[in-house]
Amino acid sequence: EVQLVESGGGLVQPGGSLRLSCAASGLTISNYWMSWVRLAPGKGLEWVAIISQDGNEKFYVDSVMGRFTASKDNAKNSLYLQMNSLRAEDTAVYHCARYPYFGATYFDYWGQGNLVTVSS
Amino acid sequence: QSALTQPPSASGSPGQSVTISCTGTSSDVGGYNYVSWYQHHPGKAPKLMIYDVTKRPSGVPDRFSGSKSGNTASLTVSGLQPEDEADYYCSSHAGGHNLAFGGGTKLTVL
Numbered sequence: 001e002v003q004l005v006e007s008g009g010g011l012v013q014p015g016g017s018l019r020l021s022c023a024a025s026g027l028t029i030s031n032y033w034m035s036w037v038r039l040a041p042g043k044g045l046e047w048v049a050i051i052s053q054d055g056n057e058k059f060y061v062d063s064v065m066g067r068f069t070a071s072k073d074n075a076k077n078s079l080y081l082q083m084n085s086l087r088a089e090d091t092a093v094y095h096c097a098r099y100p101y102f103g104a105t106y107f108d109y110w111g112q113g114n115l116v117t118v119s120s
Numbered sequence: 121q122s123a124l125t126q127p128p129s130a131s132g133s134p135g136q137s138v139t140i141s142c143t144g145t146s147s148d149v150g151g152y153n154y155v156s157w158y159q160h161h162p163g164k165a166p167k168l169m170i171y172d173v174t175k176r177p178s179g180v181p182d183r184f185s186g187s188k189s190g191n192t193a194s195l196t197v198s199g200l201q202p203e204d205e206a207d208y209y210c211s212s213h214a215g216g217h218n219l220a221f222g223g224g225t226k227l228t229v230l
């Protein structure tokens with residue numbers, strides 16, 4: 001059974017940093033492109049970052065470019081999102097998700113998410 | 121403001137059908153046959169219900185169907201069941217690595 005479990009969220013002040021983790025089981029993340037997607041209160045879903053199978057290609061939504069960094073540790077079968085210079089508008093539940101194959105335009109497995117709250 | 125427009129709510133009685141719309145532009149919904157739909161029970165992992173406009177993953181009941189006309193995609197749930205009550209989000213390829221999402225529709229089974 002495929003499982004993605006996020007951790008590392010919490011309350012942080014504006015300008016602060018957090019590192020989210022996504023532990024995978026039932027799949028080998030080195031075989032897949034992966035993504036971080038967030039759901040802000042009262043808003044829709046928004047993709048945040050995408051990372052390639054080997055971790056060498058990364059893409060970010062404009063609003064987090066230069067502040068967030070996605071990475072993978074294929075040996076630990078885990079995905080990470082380093083979030084710096086956090087803003088109130090980054091407050092959201094962050095999900096990791098899997099693209100089923102290169103070039104797919106949808107996610108076939110998601111984690112249940114982890115809440116990040118940016119507030120003073 | 122989300123890139124794709126969905127009605128904030130929809131409802132129907134058990135056994136009825138309900139259709140949720142998702143309106144975009146020619147740069148996303150209208151430009152590609154790559155619309156997907158997700159069911160989300162808050163606090164749980166979103167679940168893929170429809171991909172590539174009309175395709176259903178294995179395990180998703182055939183009560184769920186997708187369609188598209190121009191810049192608007194639709195998800196129809198037939199034979200509503202209590203467990204269908206959830207938030208539903210549409211998504212569309214929007215060129216390159218971009219994915220556009222809708223603001224979500226809360227489906228209530230009366």
